[in-house]
Amino acid sequence: MTSLKRKAITEDDEEAMDQPKKLPAIGRGHQSRPLQPTRNATNLTTSRLNGTTSRPLTRPQAPNLTTSRTTRGTSAPPTSSSSRSLYSSTRQPAKAPTTRKDLPIRTASGPTRCISEDDKKIQAIANKVDSWQSMHGNKLAGLEADMAAERSKVADLEANHNFLRKQLEDAKTQELLKQRELSNVSDEIEALKKRHARELKDLEFDLKREVTAAKDELANMKSRHARELMDLEMDVKKREREIQQLQEDLRLCRGDLERERETVSTLKSTISHQSNARIALGTENHALQSQKTALQTELDMYLATISSLNLKLEASQKEIDALKHETMEAETARRKLHNMVQELKGNIRVFCRVRPVLPSDIPSPETPPDSSSSGFDLAERLKEEMRANIAFPDRLDHKEIVVASSSESATGQERKEVYNFNFDRVFEPESSQAEVFEEISLLAQSCTDGYNVCVFAYGQTGSGKSFTMEGGPTATSSGMIPRAVEQVFRVAEELKRKGWEYKMEGQFLEIYNETINDLLGKGEFDKKKHEIKHDPKTNSTRVTDANVVPLHSPTQVRSLLAVAQSRRSVAATLMNERSSRSHSVFTLRISGHNVNTGERSEGSLNLVDLAGSERLNASGTAADKDRLKETQSINRSLSALGDVIAALGEKGEKGDKHIPYRNSKLTYLLQNSLSGNSKTLMILNLSPLAAHLNESLTSLRFATKVNNTTIGTAKKQVRTS
Numbered sequence: 001m002t003s004l005k006r007k008a009i010t011e012d013d014e015e016a017m018d019q020p021k022k023l024p025a026i027g028r029g030h031q032s033r034p035l036q037p038t039r040n041a042t043n044l045t046t047s048r049l050n051g052t053t054s055r056p057l058t059r060p061q062a063p064n065l066t067t068s069r070t071t072r073g074t075s076a077p078p079t080s081s082s083s084r085s086l087y088s089s090t091r092q093p094a095k096a097p098t099t100r101k102d103l104p105i106r107t108a109s110g111p112t113r114c115i116s117e118d119d120k121k122i123q124a125i126a127n128k129v130d131s132w133q134s135m136h137g138n139k140l141a142g143l144e145a146d147m148a149a150e151r152s153k154v155a156d157l158e159a160n161h162n163f164l165r166k167q168l169e170d171a172k173t174q175e176l177l178k179q180r181e182l183s184n185v186s187d188e189i190e191a192l193k194k195r196h197a198r199e200l201k202d203l204e205f206d207l208k209r210e211v212t213a214a215k216d217e218l219a220n221m222k223s224r225h226a227r228e229l230m231d232l233e234m235d236v237k238k239r240e241r242e243i244q245q246l247q248e249d250l251r252l253c254r255g256d257l258e259r260e261r262e263t264v265s266t267l268k269s270t271i272s273h274q275s276n277a278r279i280a281l282g283t284e285n286h287a288l289q290s291q292k293t294a295l296q297t298e299l300d301m302y303l304a305t306i307s308s309l310n311l312k313l314e315a316s317q318k319e320i321d322a323l324k325h326e327t328m329e330a331e332t333a334r335r336k337l338h339n340m341v342q343e344l345k346g347n348i349r350v351f352c353r354v355r356p357v358l359p360s361d362i363p364s365p366e367t368p369p370d371s372s373s374s375g376f377d378l379a380e381r382l383k384e385e386m387r388a389n390i391a392f393p394d395r396l397d398h399k400e401i402v403v404a405s406s407s408e409s410a411t412g413q414e415r416k417e418v419y420n421f422n423f424d425r426v427f428e429p430e431s432s433q434a435e436v437f438e439e440i441s442l443l444a445q446s447c448t449d450g451y452n453v454c455v456f457a458y459g460q461t462g463s464g465k466s467f468t469m470e471g472g473p474t475a476t477s478s479g480m481i482p483r484a485v486e487q488v489f490r491v492a493e494e495l496k497r498k499g500w501e502y503k504m505e506g507q508f509l510e511i512y513n514e515t516i517n518d519l520l521g522k523g524e525f526d527k528k529k530h531e532i533k534h535d536p537k538t539n540s541t542r543v544t545d546a547n548v549v550p551l552h553s554p555t556q557v558r559s560l561l562a563v564a565q566s567r568r569s570v571a572a573t574l575m576n577e578r579s580s581r582s583h584s585v586f587t588l589r590i591s592g593h594n595v596n597t598g599e600r601s602e603g604s605l606n607l608v609d610l611a612g613s614e615r616l617n618a619s620g621t622a623a624d625k626d627r628l629k630e631t632q633s634i635n636r637s638l639s640a641l642g643d644v645i646a647a648l649g650e651k652g653e654k655g656d657k658h659i660p661y662r663n664s665k666l667t668y669l670l671q672n673s674l675s676g677n678s679k680t681l682m683i684l685n686l687s688p689l690a691a692h693l694n695e696s697l698t699s700l701r702f703a704t705k706v707n708n709t710t711i712g713t714a715k716k717q718v719r720t721s
């Protein structure tokens, strides 16, 4: 039986190894099984006792029990419970009195001997039972020992089962890993499949494209061949036509040949005539030959004259070259003398320019003109009426201007006052831009010699400052700035022959309400905060964040001026006629280097269009807060300019005077161009109108003050490297 069980376990184990998932069932089976062997053992025992395998234990058969005693050695001991049941089942026939009824000896009417025999039999049976019981007690002990052995086996099996479970878990983990690997591999296979599908698609696409290209090429070749065929056909047709043409030509040539033959015969007759004529010509030729000899003699005479003239020309050319050289030297000397004269004159000069009365100055008449006078006469009459009493008595040197004013005295009498002013040059209303520039051209060009030059236009609003400085769009009306720039470029070009090379840069700034705006900035309206920086070593001035544009041609300067002008007009629309309320400063910096002598020069030309100089009450703007601020700022900066000029004049006398450049942005910006080392020109612009006479007088007085100031001697910024 043990071997059977073992075999069952071994089979189960093997099954468990093959099918790990079924193992828990084995465990459960184990717990329930311990009872089975007992029953089996009992059954086996019983079956062995009975000699059959199907008979149940509940049917006791006493005779078989005796037999079983002889075969007991091979039976497994029953468990205590089963042995009890077996015991009770085997004892049943002995105990049950009902069974005794069935016996024949139990007849109620039987003799007493019979009873004692029965008792004996019963006693014998009881003895048998006792002996059977003692025999089964041994069996029970054997069975218990078997049970203990079975339990230890069960424990072994459990340990085995645990070990197997662990193995199962490991196997599961392995399986999971394998599954994961499997899924990775299947992913890879999937990706590979996809890639292959893509590659296949690409290949198909390429193939299709190549097929299409090949088809296209085939179609192209076909069409090309068709074209070539057509061309060939046309060529053949053309050749045929040409052959026809040639045949026609041949036919015509034959006709021509016929005609030529006729001509030849005609010519032959002509030749005979010509030979006669040739003889006559030979005679004529002879006469001409003698004529030619005479002409040759004449030609030789002329050639001799020409060579002597050439010699004279060469001598003249040399003379011209020498004269040119002399002229150049004279020009250099003249420039030097000019600068010396300028230096001797002092470096502040004042010009005065009166603008003409403009049609826009004349108010439209309230009453229509009477028919007797023409429109032109009326305009002229009105102009005369409006014109202030300004005279220019110095017809020779043009240095004087006389202004007469008439006012009513307290007594009602007319009081006439005449004011005389003298300046370096006075320009009448008819003076052209060219005339004004002629006077300042040398000053402007001296910046190429390394001077700092500053030209101001001063005057009330509408007096012609912008017209003088910037001018109009035409060549005749262009102002001082474009003319000065052109002049500087021209001079720089001329000085190239002397080994000078110049680099020029331009900057255009506006000062409005003591704020600097870059008119060449990038945006439409400059919002940057600019600062003025001076370099005392080089006497140069720099404005932070202001655009300094390299200048290459006067045309470029003109377009820059246009840009600046448009930016000023943007500002003007934003700020209510701001252009006349701000100072504009155009600066041309020029640095030169003489490649022959190694000399270097640094000069600058500042052309300043000042803000309108009218006084606060005269402009009638006191009520407007912004305009009041503007006017105060303008007045402050203009009086700061006057103070600086006055201080420079005093410095000339005392030597150590403080110059208040920092009192305004304008004077601080122009510090290096106003100091004693530079050349300054103020152009005083005047309105010709009687209505502006008082403003004009104020301007004339200011300009006289400036004119009377003598400031040091201008100095060149030249160094030798």
Ligand SMILES: Nc1ncnc2c1ncn2[C@@H]1O[C@H](COP(=O)(O)OP(=O)(O)OP(=O)(O)O)[C@@H](O)[C@H]1O
Binding pocket: 354, 355, 356, 358, 429, 459, 460, 461, 462, 463, 464, 465, 466, 467, 468, 579, 580, 581, 611, 612, 685
């Ligand atoms: N010499 C002149 N010949 C002809 N027209 C002139 C002359 N001077 C000025 N004008 C004209 O007079 C008008 C006013 O001149 P301009 O604008 O130059 O004055 P301004 O003093 O610069 O004024 P603002 O301070 O407002 O800029 C302009 O129409 C200008 O063309």
